[in-house]
Amino acid sequence: xxxTVVGLGLIGGSLALDLRANGFANSLIGVDQSAQHxxxxxxxxxxxxxxxxxxxxxxxxxxxxxxxxGAIVDVLPQVLTRISKQCVVMDMGSTKEEISRLLKGHxxxxxxxxxxxxxxxEYSGPMAAVKNLFQxxxxxICDKEASDPDALKLAERLFKSLFMHLIYMDAASHDIHxxxxxxxxxxxxxxxSLTVLEKEKSESxxxxxxxxxxxxxxxxxxxxxxxxxxxxxxxxxxxLDVLDEYIEKITLFRELIASGDFDGTQSLMKEANEIxxxxxxEEADLPISSSPTTKQQxxxxxx
Amino acid sequence: xxxTVVGLGLIGGSLALDLRANGFANSLIGVDQSAQHxxxxxxxxxxxxxxxxxxxxxxxxxxxxxxxxGAIVDVLPQVLTRISKQCVVMDMGSTKEEISRLLKGHxxxxxxxxxxxxxxxEYSGPMAAVKNLFQxxxxxICDKEASDPDALKLAERLFKSLFMHLIYMDAASHDIHxxxxxxxxxxxxxxxSLTVLEKEKSESxxxxxxxxxxxxxxxxxxxxxxxxxxxxxxxxxxxLDVLDEYIEKITLFRELIASGDFDGTQSLMKEANEIxxxxxxEEADLPISSSPTTKQQxxxxxx
Numbered sequence: 001x002x003x004t005v006v007g008l009g010l011i012g013g014s015l016a017l018d019l020r021a022n023g024f025a026n027s028l029i030g031v032d033q034s035a036q037h038x039x040x041x042x043x044x045x046x047x048x049x050x051x052x053x054x055x056x057x058x059x060x061x062x063x064x065x066x067x068x069x070g071a072i073v074d075v076l077p078q079v080l081t082r083i084s085k086q087c088v089v090m091d092m093g094s095t096k097e098e099i100s101r102l103l104k105g106h107x108x109x110x111x112x113x114x115x116x117x118x119x120x121x122e123y124s125g126p127m128a129a130v131k132n133l134f135q136x137x138x139x140x141i142c143d144k145e146a147s148d149p150d151a152l153k154l155a156e157r158l159f160k161s162l163f164m165h166l167i168y169m170d171a172a173s174h175d176i177h178x179x180x181x182x183x184x185x186x187x188x189x190x191x192x193s194l195t196v197l198e199k200e201k202s203e204s205x206x207x208x209x210x211x212x213x214x215x216x217x218x219x220x221x222x223x224x225x226x227x228x229x230x231x232x233x234x235x236x237x238x239x240l241d242v243l244d245e246y247i248e249k250i251t252l253f254r255e256l257i258a259s260g261d262f263d264g265t266q267s268l269m270k271e272a273n274e275i276x277x278x279x280x281x282e283e284a285d286l287p288i289s290s291s292p293t294t295k296q297q298x299x300x301x302x303x
Numbered sequence: 304x305x306x307t308v309v310g311l312g313l314i315g316g317s318l319a320l321d322l323r324a325n326g327f328a329n330s331l332i333g334v335d336q337s338a339q340h341x342x343x344x345x346x347x348x349x350x351x352x353x354x355x356x357x358x359x360x361x362x363x364x365x366x367x368x369x370x371x372x373g374a375i376v377d378v379l380p381q382v383l384t385r386i387s388k389q390c391v392v393m394d395m396g397s398t399k400e401e402i403s404r405l406l407k408g409h410x411x412x413x414x415x416x417x418x419x420x421x422x423x424x425e426y427s428g429p430m431a432a433v434k435n436l437f438q439x440x441x442x443x444i445c446d447k448e449a450s451d452p453d454a455l456k457l458a459e460r461l462f463k464s465l466f467m468h469l470i471y472m473d474a475a476s477h478d479i480h481x482x483x484x485x486x487x488x489x490x491x492x493x494x495x496s497l498t499v500l501e502k503e504k505s506e507s508x509x510x511x512x513x514x515x516x517x518x519x520x521x522x523x524x525x526x527x528x529x530x531x532x533x534x535x536x537x538x539x540x541x542x543l544d545v546l547d548e549y550i551e552k553i554t555l556f557r558e559l560i561a562s563g564d565f566d567g568t569q570s571l572m573k574e575a576n577e578i579x580x581x582x583x584x585e586e587a588d589l590p591i592s593s594s595p596t597t598k599q600q601x602x603x604x605x606x
Contacts, residue, residue, distance in 0.1 A: 118514040122579075138511040167511055180503040181512040185495060185520040191556055192491050193575035195549040200483040203581045208441040208470055209484040210582055211421040216519045217488040222579040225572035233565045243557045246498040247550070253494055254546045262536045269528035272496035276425075276525040278506045279513055 004029040004060040006053065006075065008041040010121060011092055012066030013129025015162075016046040021131065024161045029056045040126040057082035062090065062154060069093040070230035073102055080108040088151040090115050090158070094178060094227075095234040096142045100171035103146075110148035113155035114171060116140040116178070117164060122222035139164040142171040179238035184246060186220045186228055187239070193221035307332040307363040309356065309378065311344040313424060314395055315369030316432025318465075319349040324434065327464045332359045343429040360385035365393065365457060372396040373533035376405055383411040391454040393418050393461070397481060397530075398537040399445045403474035406449075413451035416458035417474060419443040419481070420467060425525035442467040445474040482541035487549060489523045489531055490542070496524035 003025040005012040012030075019025040030047030032038050038050040057063065057079055065072050065079070072093045079089050080103075090113045091099060103109045117139045121128065139159040144152055159166055169177070196218070200206050206214075232239055256264040306328040308315040315333075322328040333350030335341050341353040360366065360382055368375055368382070375396045382392050383406075393416045394402060406412045420442045424431065442462040447455055462469055472480070499521070503509050509517075535542055559567040 118512055120514070120516060137514050140512075165511075177503065177505075177508050177512055181499055181509055181517050182514070184498060185517045187553070187556060188491050188495050189520050190572050190575040191549060191553045192488060193578040194552045194571065195487060195545060196484055197574070197577055198552070199545050199548050200480065202480075205480050206484055206578075206581050208468075209421055209443075209480055211423070211440050211485070213423060213523055214484050214488045215582060216522050217492050218578055218582070219519050220516055221572075221575045222583075223572075223576075225569045225576065228572055229565045229569040232560050232568050233563075236560050236563070240557065240561055242498060242502050243553070243560070245502055246494060247553060247557065249497045249501070250490070250494045250546070250550060250553070253490060254543065254550065257535050257539050257546070258543055260536075260539070262532045265535050266528045266532040268497065269493050269524075269526075269531055271500070272493040272524045273526075273528065274500055275496040275509075275521055278509050279518060279521075280525075 001025055002027045002029065002059055002061045004031060004051075004056040004063045005047060006031040006056070006063060006065045006079075007067035007071075008032040008034075008037045008046060008126045009066060010124050010128040010133075011117070011119075012064065013041060013044070013046045013126045014119075014131070014133040015064055015066060015092075016041070017129055017131050018134065018162050019158070020046075022161045024158060029059060031056050037126050044126060044129070046126060046129060053079070054082055057087070058084065060087055062088045062158070065089065065091040065093070067093075068224075068227045068230045069095045069099070069234050073099055073234075076112070077102065077106070080106060080112060083108075083111065086150075087111060088113060088154050090155050092117060094182070094231050096171035096174045096178075098234045100143055100146075109146055111151055113144075113147045113151055114142040115155060115159070116142070116174065117159065117162075118182070122219050124224045124227070134159075134162040134164050137164055138167050140167045140169060140174055142169060142174050144168050175235050176238050179235055179242050183231060183235060183239050184242045186223060187243065188246065189218055189220035190223075190228075193218050304328055304364045305330045305332065305362055307334060307354075307359040307366045308350060309334040309359070309366060309368045309382075310370035310374075311335040311337075311340045311349060311429045312369060313427050313431040313436075314420070314422075315367065316344060316347070316349045316429045317422075317434070317436040318367055318369060318395075319344070320432055320434050321437065321465050322461070323349075325464045327461060332362060334359050340429050347429060347432070349429060349432060356382070357385055360390070361387065363390055365391045365461070368392065368394040368396070370396075371527075371530045371533045372398045372402070372537050376402055376537075379415070380405065380409070383409060383415060386411075386414060389453075390414060391416060391457050393458050395420060397485070397534050399474035399477045399481075401537045403446055403449075412449055414454055416447075416450045416454055417445040418458060418462070419445070419477065420462065420465075421485070425522050427527045427530070437462075437465040437467050440467055441470050443470045443472060443477055445472060445477050447471050478538050479541050482538055482545050486534060486538060486542050487545045489526060490546065491549065492521055492523035493526075493531075495521050 005016050008030050016028050028047040030041045030050045031053050041047050072091050119134045119137045308319050311333050319331050331350040333344045333353045334356050344350050375394050422437045422440045
């Protein structure tokens with residue numbers, strides 16, 4: 001199978017690494033606007049060769065678009081007009097409604113599978129590509145009925161080869177859920193960074209006091225501004241909705257502290273602890289303590 | 304050296320584990336209000352025996368208070384009146400100004416070292432204790448001139464035996480910096496959890512979409528409400544100060560999205576990226592990509 005990866009960054013590069021290692025790809029073609037990224041991808045053997053987009057389209061069995069969502073809406077329609085009849089195109093973007101709307105009624109819509117593998121790190125570029133980035137995570141496929149059955153099957157086979165589990169939803173639902181769970185995390189992390197940079201003028205103090213807590217909460221603030229700019233643009237109404245909720249909650253938290261109602265803050269934090277049960281499968285309201293599971297112990301030790 | 308650990312939780316239990324392993328402690332005594340915690344600490348061999356506080360005071364060379372800061376202000380003065388002349392008492396709390404004020408002029412103030420080891424996880428209780436929790440992190444010692452030279456030296460030796468690096472500041476400065484870097488992280492994480500629990504009613508969707516980003520940003524929301532309640536109470540004015548800054552920044556972020564100024568969000572995120580340079584020692588404004596260092600690659604692989 002000849003696989004073309006458009007966008008040789010964290011996601012594209014990591015896809016290339018795993019799809020070569022697991023045998024899904026016999027041959028990998030890279031496409032990237034940046035000559036430096038192309039060279040790095042070749043140096044790291046992420047791809048076998050680099051081609052212009054048009055030529056890559058002719059030669060590919062499957063084309064993976066791992067570029068910012070603002071670029072996907074430009075590139076995907078171009079790609080669809082240039083591929084062979086059997087070729088499948090998948091996008092890997094973090095928003096889906098706009099691209100879904102754009103493709104509606106397109107004569108070659110069936111060749112396209114709209115996907116969102118839930119994986120990433122705060123780093124970007126070909127040097128950030130890592131093995132097993134996707135393993136054990138969810139891959140969302142949107143509007144699956146709009147894809148040709150063989151195209152859908154190939155996309156599913158690709159994600160399964162990465163040991164991802166599949167989830168299906170329509171594009172509009174995807175964008176709502178992504179805003180609620182993923183996009184707001186990035187904003188709260190960016191804002192935490194801005195706040196700490198504004199208030200704490202001593203860089204060495206930030207470094208020294210960071211320890212594990214601040215470092216993990218602020219981690220996403222290292223993410224690519226260009227990539228996230230496009231996500232906010234394409235998903236602004238859902239993001240505003242969840243942002244309003246966030247601002248309401250943090251204002252309530254502030255009011256409780258300002259009025260000296262620390263029991264009130266304790267109740268709120270107890271509610272927040274509920275996330276433990278959902279993410280770790282643990283009881284959140286143990287009266288005295290919460291113990292990590294063996295798996296968490298390992299994660300803690302590796303931190 | 305006979306070491307008593309008061310509070311057999313995450314911090315106390317982890318101290319016990321390392322101080323036994325590195326030979327600093329020949330004998331470890333545990334004190335805890337919870338019979339269950341005492342039993343778990345004995346079962347895990349964190350301590351050799353469990354005693355009531357008063358008796359432990361008589362037998363100890365050094366006493367470590369690893370209890371919520373609201374309890375420290377009650378327990379520390381009691382302990383000071385009960386120890387032998389040579390005994391040293393250290394508190395491990397996350398706030399320092401109130402305890403510092405309380406001890407001012409105390410006849411035995413010199414036996415006491417006010418400390419804050421910057422380490423932790425989101426778990427609590429004796430079962431959460433892990434080895435090497437402190438290694439490589441900063442230990443803050445406050446108002447060192449108020450401690451007797453031999454007491455200070457012993458405290459320093461203890462932290463160095465854990466491979467921590469020492470930082471000295473006055474108690475008031477500690478509380479400002481801790482609010483700016485550590486306490487706000489916890490609040491933003493608690494609020495993120497509350498927001499997602501409110502908006503996203505499907506637990507399986509939260510679980511599936513969580514991936515690395517949400518999970519790390521919301522991690523601190525699993526922390527102990529009782530412990531953090533006390534921190535907010537003792538450090539409320541500094542926390543309100545940084546919370547106001549946070550609310551101002553997130554409101555600005557919201558306004559930029561609402562008004563369609565996505566270039567504005569991109570500039571803000573670029574500013575936020577600066578945290579990368581401080582925490583990772585990397586350039587934040589590389590035009591195209593940011594690559595993880597070898598150490599970060601390892602961390603990513605372990606995630």
